[in-house]
Amino acid sequence: MALTLYVDTDRWRAHQRSVLADFPDLIPVCKGNGYGFGHERLADEVSLLELPMIAVGTTYEAARMRELFSGDILVLTPYRRNEEPVPLPDRVVRSASSVDGVYGLVGSRVVVEVMSSMRRHGVTPGELGKLRTALEDVRLEGFAIHLPLDRTDGTDAVEEVIGWMDRLRSARLPLETMFVSHLSAEELARLRQQFPQTRFRARIGTRLWLGDHEATDYRGTVLDVTPVAKGDRFGYRQQKAPGDGWLAVVAGGTSHGVGLEAPKALHGMTSRAKGVARAGLATVNRNLSPFVWDGRQRWFAEPPHMQVSILFVPGEAKGPQVGDEMRAILRHTTTQYDRVMEN
Structure with a gap:
């Protein structure tokens, strides 16, 4: 995994x-x-x-x-x-x-x-x-x-x-x-x-x-999936689940470079507005993860751990299963993978 x-x-x-x-x-x-x-x-x-x-x-x-x-x-x-x-x-x-x-x-x-x-x-x-x-x-x-x-x-x-x-x-x-x-x-x-x-x-x-962005692809293996109801407490800091859904434990944490982000140069009002929105969400512990599931980037349930990340997948999305892989949008220059697969 x-x-x-x-x-x-x-x-x-x-x-x-x-x-x-x-x-x-x-x-x-x-x-x-x-x-x-x-x-x-x-x-x-x-x-x-x-x-x-x-x-x-x-x-x-x-x-x-x-x-x-x-x-x-x-x-x-x-x-x-x-x-x-x-x-x-x-x-x-x-x-x-x-x-x-x-x-x-x-x-x-x-x-x-x-x-x-x-x-x-x-x-x-x-x-x-x-x-x-x-x-x-x-x-x-x-x-x-x-x-x-x-x-x-x-x-x-x-x-x-x-x-x-x-x-x-x-x-x-x-x-x-x-x-x-x-x-x-x-x-x-x-x-x-x-x-x-x-x-x-x-x-x-x-x-x-x-x-060529289509020539390479990062994917993290789903290691565990736990159903949660709105308000259930979880994780190191015992935060509350924002809704019904699943907590998905995915391979890829801070030791891999997940969660690391370089400062961005923002040009124009649209990119600045998005930056302000991201900063505002972070103050209420809403941080978008690099992992994509069922067509959308998913939120970190809590800050990434050393070797895994815990994501919140809402109930309206397809339920992840142990052994599934989630695509991860990661910077090559800051990422340390576990293995390479050639195809």
Whole structure:
């Protein structure tokens, strides 16, 4: 009895190949929990795609990945002086987002990140003069720009990249390779047409591994079902049942990531109104679970336990049975499943 990740492997791999067709020369990103699939599985998938480089988040992930993947490994987190040294082979490429960071990577293979409208990290235009000297002592693999997902101000992602290409060229810095994130295939084609001498390499994670939502499915097994009448007390806190129905104990709790939710960026009055409504319901212990039964997401009867969740299924719905599976709408990047089933 488990929280299971079901994978339609043929469909999942067909999607990977379609992304590769749209983004030739892409670099697959495998960071965090491997987008829910794990580093070992994604390393195998990248090898099947016959791609020469993979990107990871940290040096610790690179140390694990070197045992799983034989090609080059790009570390996305920028180098900082005084960081804990992690022994890594020469096929690992480090990122740098400052002139000082470049100076700290003497002799290393380096990708230099420039400051985009993300305002997260990167070399600024005013530092380009100093950067030329710092690059003399490293093996420059190229420059990189990490772009925002949404552009609510109406600006053009391609124009932002072009602006940086012009700055780098004016500073007489090499433009052989540019690593980019969050561009469409059409936008990338525009850049390649305008800069035919530059190799553009897209770093892609979510779109590659999770872009086809129908290829994967989480399901939790129903472990127990108990009939309840309105007002019956139950659970750790002895709350009252809101109506007649069933308490369904389902595999999948906090240790699996059930109940974890990242803050959302809300745009427009409708999404804000929904956010206010959810917050109001939470104050009276009404929290919607990720589990779907009989066509609807069901409410948590109480906060999820470590390995199971208890849901309230109202009497007008189809009654769940022990051994049934409930589909769960979960984020791959925060979920730890018990098993994978391929089909």
